[in-house]
Amino acid sequence: MPNLACYFLNICSEFAYAEFKFISQIYQTNLISVSYSIFYSLKSTFSPSVKIQIYLLKLATLFLAIYALALTLSPAARARSWEVELRWSHWLGFAIWLVSIVLILAQTNKYAPDADPYLIPISALLTGWGVLSIWRLDAGFGFRQALWVVFCAVVYSLAIKFPQNLNILHRYKYIFLFSGLILTALTLILGTNPGGNGPRLWLGCCGLYLQPSEPLKLLLIVYLAAFFSDRIPILSGLLPLIIPSLFLTGIAIAILITQRDLGTAGIFIFLYASMVYMASGKRRLLLISILLLILVGLVGYFFVDIIRFRITTWLDPWTDPSGRSYQVIQSILAVANGGIYGRGPGMGSPGLVPVAHSDFIYTSIAEETGMVGSIVLLALFALIAARGFLIAIRAGSQFRRLLAAGITTYFCGQSILIIGGNLRVLPLTGVTLPFLSYGGSSLLTSFIGILFLIQISNEVEQEPAYLNSQKPYLLMAGFIGAGLIACAAATGWWADVRADDLLSRTDNPRRAIADQFVLRGALLDRQNRAINISKGEPGSYTRSYLVPALGPITGYTHPVYGQAGLEASLDPYLRGLQGNPTLLIWWDYVLYGQPPVGLNFRLSLDLDVQKQADELLGAHRGAIVVINANTGEILAMVSHPTFDPNSLDTNGETLPYEPNAPLLNRASQGSYPVQTILAPLLSVAFEDAKPADSELVNFYDKLGFYKTPQLRLPVASAAVKGTLKDLNVSPIQMISAIAGLSNQGLCPGLQIASAVEIPAQGWVVMPEPEKPVQCLPVNNIKQELGTLQVQGKPFWEYTSSGMEKNQPITSYESGTLPNWSGTPLAVVVILEENNPVFAKLIGSSVMQKAIQP
Numbered sequence: 001m002p003n004l005a006c007y008f009l010n011i012c013s014e015f016a017y018a019e020f021k022f023i024s025q026i027y028q029t030n031l032i033s034v035s036y037s038i039f040y041s042l043k044s045t046f047s048p049s050v051k052i053q054i055y056l057l058k059l060a061t062l063f064l065a066i067y068a069l070a071l072t073l074s075p076a077a078r079a080r081s082w083e084v085e086l087r088w089s090h091w092l093g094f095a096i097w098l099v100s101i102v103l104i105l106a107q108t109n110k111y112a113p114d115a116d117p118y119l120i121p122i123s124a125l126l127t128g129w130g131v132l133s134i135w136r137l138d139a140g141f142g143f144r145q146a147l148w149v150v151f152c153a154v155v156y157s158l159a160i161k162f163p164q165n166l167n168i169l170h171r172y173k174y175i176f177l178f179s180g181l182i183l184t185a186l187t188l189i190l191g192t193n194p195g196g197n198g199p200r201l202w203l204g205c206c207g208l209y210l211q212p213s214e215p216l217k218l219l220l221i222v223y224l225a226a227f228f229s230d231r232i233p234i235l236s237g238l239l240p241l242i243i244p245s246l247f248l249t250g251i252a253i254a255i256l257i258t259q260r261d262l263g264t265a266g267i268f269i270f271l272y273a274s275m276v277y278m279a280s281g282k283r284r285l286l287l288i289s290i291l292l293l294i295l296v297g298l299v300g301y302f303f304v305d306i307i308r309f310r311i312t313t314w315l316d317p318w319t320d321p322s323g324r325s326y327q328v329i330q331s332i333l334a335v336a337n338g339g340i341y342g343r344g345p346g347m348g349s350p351g352l353v354p355v356a357h358s359d360f361i362y363t364s365i366a367e368e369t370g371m372v373g374s375i376v377l378l379a380l381f382a383l384i385a386a387r388g389f390l391i392a393i394r395a396g397s398q399f400r401r402l403l404a405a406g407i408t409t410y411f412c413g414q415s416i417l418i419i420g421g422n423l424r425v426l427p428l429t430g431v432t433l434p435f436l437s438y439g440g441s442s443l444l445t446s447f448i449g450i451l452f453l454i455q456i457s458n459e460v461e462q463e464p465a466y467l468n469s470q471k472p473y474l475l476m477a478g479f480i481g482a483g484l485i486a487c488a489a490a491t492g493w494w495a496d497v498r499a500d501d502l503l504s505r506t507d508n509p510r511r512a513i514a515d516q517f518v519l520r521g522a523l524l525d526r527q528n529r530a531i532n533i534s535k536g537e538p539g540s541y542t543r544s545y546l547v548p549a550l551g552p553i554t555g556y557t558h559p560v561y562g563q564a565g566l567e568a569s570l571d572p573y574l575r576g577l578q579g580n581p582t583l584l585i586w587w588d589y590v591l592y593g594q595p596p597v598g599l600n601f602r603l604s605l606d607l608d609v610q611k612q613a614d615e616l617l618g619a620h621r622g623a624i625v626v627i628n629a630n631t632g633e634i635l636a637m638v639s640h641p642t643f644d645p646n647s648l649d650t651n652g653e654t655l656p657y658e659p660n661a662p663l664l665n666r667a668s669q670g671s672y673p674v675q676t677i678l679a680p681l682l683s684v685a686f687e688d689a690k691p692a693d694s695e696l697v698n699f700y701d702k703l704g705f706y707k708t709p710q711l712r713l714p715v716a717s718a719a720v721k722g723t724l725k726d727l728n729v730s731p732i733q734m735i736s737a738i739a740g741l742s743n744q745g746l747c748p749g750l751q752i753a754s755a756v757e758i759p760a761q762g763w764v765v766m767p768e769p770e771k772p773v774q775c776l777p778v779n780n781i782k783q784e785l786g787t788l789q790v791q792g793k794p795f796w797e798y799t800s801s802g803m804e805k806n807q808p809i810t811s812y813e814s815g816t817l818p819n820w821s822g823t824p825l826a827v828v829v830i831l832e833e834n835n836p837v838f839a840k841l842i843g844s845s846v847m848q849k850a851i852q853p
Contacts, residue, residue: 049114049115064129067345072088074344074345078346078539078592079539097131097146097149101120104157108120112163116387116453119387119454120450129377130436132345133357136364137364141438148444156447173227174223183212190203215444220249220271220272222403228279229402230399253268267414275405278402283472313325327360331423331424334363335491337499337510338366339495341369341371342372343368344590345368346368359428361436362423362436371492374488374495381415389404392404393464393473396462396463400456403452405473412484416484420486425486425490506561512557518596519538521575522534524600529607531607532546551642554567556645561648565665566601575598579756580596600756603752606635613842614642617640620831621640624667624828625732626850631748632736634751639670641660665714668731670830673726674700681737696724702774704718705737706719709732709736709770735750737775742816743824745776746775782818785817785818790844794822799813799839810838812840813826
């Protein structure tokens with residue numbers, strides 16, 4: 001089995017080498033060849049520890065090579081075409097990373113051959129993953145990060161030659177700490193921000209910047225490790241141990257708070273409490289520190305705006321998703337969009353999250369590698385924790401033990417803090433994710449931390465220093481493990497359990513981006529004439545609304561204003577997520593990170609009847625509904641005033657505030673007095689008798705006035721059963737009731753979505769949403785309609801008026817006669833004005849158009 005593993009890893013490395021050689025020819029660079037020449041020339045001299053590192057680094061190289069290849073091919077996969085420009089520039093970053101890691105490996109083999117074999121591969125994998133992720137978001141930032149990797153490799157290679165540097169750090173702890181404090185304090189006077197806005201936490205100019213608070217974390221750990229290791233043997237009390245160190249730590253925290261770098265200040269408090277606990281073994285210190293952080297948070301909530309903002313955003317981000325909570329909401333949506341397996345490298349939209357290359361690098365990775373990739377990343381930090389605390393326990397001196405434990409706590413504690421902020425497990429802090437986030441100061445600090453761990457673990461000839469109890473270190477490791485598990489659980493919660501709800505939110509711009517790359521299904525009328533279609537090329541698809549007057553009914557899908565109407569209710573079909581075979585959906589998700597091509601949907605609407613009804617209603621406020629009285633299919637649905645979905649870019653902001661409410665679908669959401677349509681229905685049901693209230697309630701219940709219609713549209717809620725006075729119903733409830741007069745007393749269930757076109761099956765008819773109900777007695781229908789019949793026409797009609805909140809309402813109802821040989825029809829016209837003559841003109845014209853063969 002070992003030989004087989006070695007054989008497999010060698011094949012992997014040769015495959016990667018061949019691929020990289022091809023890329024190097026594109027860039028006319030010999031970097032990769034040089035790195036592999038160095039690698040193979042040193043291979044025979046590698047120690048057993050470094051050989052393990054070689055195997056692990058081969059796997060890391062293979063993983064990153066596949067990741068880089070996926071980034072290269074992602075434009076073609078997203079456009080589903082090879083006629084696009086592929087991504088190549090990130091291979092330069094990969095080559096730079098590879099050369100740097102080979103240099104680090106060579107120097108480690110020479111100067112620390114017995115060091116821990118897992119730290120270099122883990123940190124190398126995380127760093128390369130970060131470089132590719134940053135490059136994918138912004139090539140400029142990615143190139144700078146790659147250069148920082150080179151600089152870190154050079155610093156590492158020079159520093160590892162001097163194993164005595166740990167003793168120098170121990171001896172001159174005060175000088176190093178004060179230097180860090182002075183540099184950090186200088187930012188209060190000379191500080192700048194490379195981005196131009198925000199806290200001025202950096203020193204430098206001309207494109208070269210240092211954030212002193214990053215190395216200050218490491219310097220604080222060095223100071224605390226040296227201070228405690230010197231005093232633990234001679235001091236028994238806790239106060240003499242912590243007061244001097246607390247003073248200097250307090251100065252550092254005070255400077256950071258003055259800078260408003262609250263995330264780093266929180267890290268310092270956590271590091272100090274952890275170091276004191278591991279040095280003293282007093283568990284109550286952890287509890288006191290946690291209570292202190294909570295107290296500081298409460299005080300800050302009431303007196304510091306930025307803390308109040310972050311805590312409010314953490315507790316309830318949903319109240320302001322497009323404002324202050326935008327970052328957190330989009331971060332969560334990115335994780336949800338990644339799902340279990342991710343959209344694929346280069347296939348997500350991580351750039352929608354502000355500062356994705358730095359503070360939110362975790363969500364960038366989660367969106368494109370999914371929960372699986374996120375858990376792998378968290379597992380890598382868990383391995384750093386395990387190896388770091390093992391190195392600490394085996395360390396040859398108390399200083400090295402505390403230093404190793406402190407560095408490990410820094411790596412993992414800061415990771416939990418920023419990942420937890422990305423996932424809303426913790427308030428957002430804005431610190432970097434070690435090794436992965438963009439930032440040279442953070443990356444250099446991380447590599448120096450790894451250097452110290454490597455040097456401590458390389459001292460195998462030394463016996464472990466006396467350790468009274470391993471419990472503080474094991475408890476701290478367990479605490480970190482619990483934090484990483486909490487982050488993994490939160491990732492699963494957003495990526496799986498809550499994913500569907502989150503991705504259906506109207507403020508999720510990823511849906512609109514997907515619509516630009518995947519052809520959305522069309523909405524067609526009953527004769528397959530187009531109503532709403534998508535046009536353009538992959539990457540630039542746009543939705544076109546060919547019958548603008550249908551805006552309140554068919555609705556819209558828009559990157560800013562979300563979705564409405566049938567575009568919203570039929571979205572799973574139009575987007576290809578429903579109706580397509582499960583295997584096809586899964587395959588497209590794996591291959592493209594996108595759903596399949598959307599499915600066309602046939603509506604029951606007849607555009608000829610629809611257009612005439614729209615023209616007749618004109619500028620009048622009201623609604624018209626025409627249905628097949630037998631099947632309940634809606635042949636026309638009109639709501640005026642209407643709006644043009646094609647013009648949302650110009651007037652979308654003002655439409656909700658229009659006094660005439662053009663966004664309201666009056667046909668399904670309008671509410672009008674039922675008395676205006678009751679006369680023919682009551683005459684059929686009760687003849688000339690006056691019904692009791694209980695009889696009316698039962699009658700209205702049969703007519704469906706107390707039941708919300710089941711229609712793939714937003715509808716008005718039904719009245720509470722038993723309501724008689726001021727009973728209002730919607731036009732679609734009205735027409736279902738009066739259709740019974742033309743359908744042998746049967747009130748049909750309404751339907752507007754008729755069939756979906758599935759490629760392998762053709763048109764598949766949608767099931768009826770509701771079964772017809774015997775709502776009227778048959779005996780009296782013919783006699784009643786005889787009195788309402790239009791002379792010389794095969795239909796009856798009735799017009800009446802009423803009032804609704806001092807607003808005159810005119811209604812017209814009509815239907816074909818029972819002896820009509822054609823399709824039984826029913827028509828309802830509602831005018832928000834007192835105009836029976838006009839209502840009758842509209843209704844009779846629409847009916848005559850509808851009965852034409």
